[in-house]
Amino acid sequence: MSALLPRIVIRLLAPRKTAYDPNMTYSRYAIEDTLIDDLIAGYRPNYSLEQPFYFSPEIFEEEFIHLFSRQWQFTDHISRIPHKGDYFLFKIAGEEIIVVRGDGNTVYAHFNVCRHRGSRICLASEGHVKQMTCPYHAWSYRIDGSLSHARAMSEDIDRSKLSLRSCQVRVFEGLIFINLTPEGTGLIPDFDTIVEPLRPWLAQADLRHTKIAHVEEFRSKANWKAAHENYFECYHCPGAHPEWMKAQLHALRDALGTKSAIEKFEKRNRVWEEKARKLGHMVGNLNNSSDHSDAENYCTQMVFAERMLVNVDAKDLYNSLTPDGAKMPTKLLGTYKEDDEGQVDWGIGPSGFGYTTCTATAILRITPRGPVDTDQVVTWLVHEDAKEGIDYDVESLSWLHSATIGQDRKIAEDNQAGMSSRAYEPGPYTELESAIPEINKDYIRALAYGRALRVNANR
Numbered sequence: 001m002s003a004l005l006p007r008i009v010i011r012l013l014a015p016r017k018t019a020y021d022p023n024m025t026y027s028r029y030a031i032e033d034t035l036i037d038d039l040i041a042g043y044r045p046n047y048s049l050e051q052p053f054y055f056s057p058e059i060f061e062e063e064f065i066h067l068f069s070r071q072w073q074f075t076d077h078i079s080r081i082p083h084k085g086d087y088f089l090f091k092i093a094g095e096e097i098i099v100v101r102g103d104g105n106t107v108y109a110h111f112n113v114c115r116h117r118g119s120r121i122c123l124a125s126e127g128h129v130k131q132m133t134c135p136y137h138a139w140s141y142r143i144d145g146s147l148s149h150a151r152a153m154s155e156d157i158d159r160s161k162l163s164l165r166s167c168q169v170r171v172f173e174g175l176i177f178i179n180l181t182p183e184g185t186g187l188i189p190d191f192d193t194i195v196e197p198l199r200p201w202l203a204q205a206d207l208r209h210t211k212i213a214h215v216e217e218f219r220s221k222a223n224w225k226a227a228h229e230n231y232f233e234c235y236h237c238p239g240a241h242p243e244w245m246k247a248q249l250h251a252l253r254d255a256l257g258t259k260s261a262i263e264k265f266e267k268r269n270r271v272w273e274e275k276a277r278k279l280g281h282m283v284g285n286l287n288n289s290s291d292h293s294d295a296e297n298y299c300t301q302m303v304f305a306e307r308m309l310v311n312v313d314a315k316d317l318y319n320s321l322t323p324d325g326a327k328m329p330t331k332l333l334g335t336y337k338e339d340d341e342g343q344v345d346w347g348i349g350p351s352g353f354g355y356t357t358c359t360a361t362a363i364l365r366i367t368p369r370g371p372v373d374t375d376q377v378v379t380w381l382v383h384e385d386a387k388e389g390i391d392y393d394v395e396s397l398s399w400l401h402s403a404t405i406g407q408d409r410k411i412a413e414d415n416q417a418g419m420s421s422r423a424y425e426p427g428p429y430t431e432l433e434s435a436i437p438e439i440n441k442d443y444i445r446a447l448a449y450g451r452a453l454r455v456n457a458n459r
């Protein structure tokens with residue numbers, strides 16, 4: 001009671017707004033619920049979002065309810081938990097999920113919250129367990145989450161009702177996705193419908209038979225949308241990413257975007273496409289339908305893929321994105337017949353984005369931890385039989401994406417700092433950032449849809 005009182009007083013003393021005012025600084029006090037509706041209604045297409053979307057705890061909570069807890073979230077590659085009992089913790093928006101390998105190919109995901117009095121159960125960020133035992137009073141749970149032992153608990157208590165709360169899990173091409181909404185409850189998008197169009201684009205690399213060669217974690221003091229929006233444009237690349245500009249032919253199109261730069265990219269890419277086609281390798285774009293089911297309207301998930309030539313100048317940089325142009329790694333992935341110098345640029349938004357060459361994959365995971373706290377984790381995969389020091393070395397393998405995501409973290413933090421200023425107001429996107437308004441439109445639609453559902457449910 002005494003802890004609540006100051007918060008109530010602060011709320012009462014805080015200026016009460018009847019409509020969102022862009023000249024106010026909303027970080028000073030909690031946002032009224034009706035203001036969120038005003039912000040949604042006031043969304044301006046082709047402009048960055050209003051300030052509160054980038055740091056408000058209230059909007060972050062709305063995002064949790066309507067987006068994070070209903071979307072399929074990429075967590076990690078299956079090779080991280082190869083044996084029964086191997087686990088890692090996945091952290092999202094204040095929640096911890098134990099992702100644990102069961103029998104065979106089964107993977108479970110449980111909230112790391114004891115059903116006795118709520119303690120964390122697994123304390124290490126990864127490890128191996130026979131059972132999951134709570135450190136507080138030693139309740140034990142089987143790998144599938146069911147309660148196996150609760151010392152001195154009355155026989156009257158139904159133990160079958162005390163299993164860990166579990167998430168839904170799907171493994172797609174070796175990539176583990178979870179959904180925080182339990183099976184059979186709530187409106188969530190159908191996983192297979194979302195990812196199946198992407199399968200042919202990843203199948204040739206057969207990511208199921210890869211292993212993690214390297215991981216780098218970049219935790220940003222930025223809202224997840226600052227990181228996410230940044231991923232979807234290369235307008236910033238010429239100033240921010242010297243390595244990327246050198247290594248990626250498509251930067252001509254996506255970062256420069258002039259007529260002559262686009263023609264240069266397309267001319268070289270067309271020649272490459274002929275060669276890749278002859279090898280039976282995918283080329284071109286995934287044209288994904290934009291028809292939305294109700295669940296997709298609500299939770300907004302999307303996939304994309306494009307397979308294209310990697311490098312700007314084959315004399316300087318070979319196809320494998322290494323600093324000196326060496327072929328690295330050397331073991332071909334999946335069914336690729338030869339290293340054709342191509343790559344798939346793919347994503348399962350909003351949490352997993354990859355670049356897959358014929359010999360390696362770099363996957364970026366963007367996960368919101370808090371309103372101004374975002375994980376950007378890059379995981380590099382190579383063939384499961386590739387040997388470090390012989391088939392690849394980590395420095396060469398990670399060179400490009402390590403440099404680029406490190407630079408992007410700084411960009412996101414600088415962007416966040418400016419967006420939190422009293423002087424910030426939404427600015428217009430350029431043609432080179434045209435993917436972002438599309439994403440923002442979906443985001444606003446999902447929030448509006450979810451809030452309307454909740455209002456209707458409360459009637």
Ligand code: FES
Nearest residue numbers: 114116117134137
């Ligand atoms: S809180 Fe876990 S056993 Fe008591």
Ligand SMILES: [Fe+2]
Nearest residue numbers: 230240241408
């Ligand atoms: Fe970038």
